[in-house]
Amino acid sequence: MSKPDKLVVGNWKMNGRRDMAVALSSAVAGQLPSGMEAAVCVPFPFLGLVGEAVAASALALGAQDVSDQEEGAFTGEVSAGMLSEFGCRFVIVGHSERRARQAETSVLVAEKAARARAAGLTPIVCVGETRDERESGQTLSVIEAQLAPVLALGGEAVGSMVIAYEPVWAIGTGLSASVEQAVEVHQAIRAAVAGLIGDRAGDVRILYGGSVKPETAAELFSAPDIDGGLIGGASLKAEDFLAICQAAV
Numbered sequence: 001m002s003k004p005d006k007l008v009v010g011n012w013k014m015n016g017r018r019d020m021a022v023a024l025s026s027a028v029a030g031q032l033p034s035g036m037e038a039a040v041c042v043p044f045p046f047l048g049l050v051g052e053a054v055a056a057s058a059l060a061l062g063a064q065d066v067s068d069q070e071e072g073a074f075t076g077e078v079s080a081g082m083l084s085e086f087g088c089r090f091v092i093v094g095h096s097e098r099r100a101r102q103a104e105t106s107v108l109v110a111e112k113a114a115r116a117r118a119a120g121l122t123p124i125v126c127v128g129e130t131r132d133e134r135e136s137g138q139t140l141s142v143i144e145a146q147l148a149p150v151l152a153l154g155g156e157a158v159g160s161m162v163i164a165y166e167p168v169w170a171i172g173t174g175l176s177a178s179v180e181q182a183v184e185v186h187q188a189i190r191a192a193v194a195g196l197i198g199d200r201a202g203d204v205r206i207l208y209g210g211s212v213k214p215e216t217a218a219e220l221f222s223a224p225d226i227d228g229g230l231i232g233g234a235s236l237k238a239e240d241f242l243a244i245c246q247a248a249v
């Protein structure tokens, strides 16, 4: 069975202005290598503009969050149906910045993932331990607890998701996990998914995120069970993001 192409996803977070959004997404879309898949998850107000800029290219569009509710009186929230209508293929759910700042629970994250799927989007479910949790030997149990409500959505749902392992201590710090640290967690995630869907777990892409740079991408992406990356800071520079995409070919 052939492995799926690697996937590299840019997470712009709350960065940029309209001009930058169009210039950056156009530059990436115009030079994307073949033999891999890439997406950019942009702030909500840029979805229309960036969607137009990448429409004729292989660069996919994504968002950084979605409501767990379908529609209605939920001030400030954005529905999966809206994202889908704006051309999104992907949506990040459960990023550690939202788990920390908005107190998102793993149950809510799973509900968001289910809502995204129902609208035809591919959720990118983020999990990851803090520095304290790693140092006290809890990494794998934390990941397992974060994944539990997602796995409870069932095999069909999990088989069509992307999972991103992002150690909180590695995000935006310049301190990437070592390949060994990442592989250990990726293998645990793969095993958990395999417990649900057997061999088809090989088709679920498990991304690594946390200070991925052009210099570190190739080594990470060639390691077993690392199927691509979720890229924050380095996705804000076309040259760096493209170099990371190249490393995924």
Ligand code: PGA
Residues within 6 Å of the ligand: 011, 166, 170, 171, 172, 173, 174, 209, 210, 211, 212, 230, 231, 232, 233, 234
């Ligand atoms: P970083 O962010 O690449 O800037 O560490 C990754 C992320 O938060 O998705």
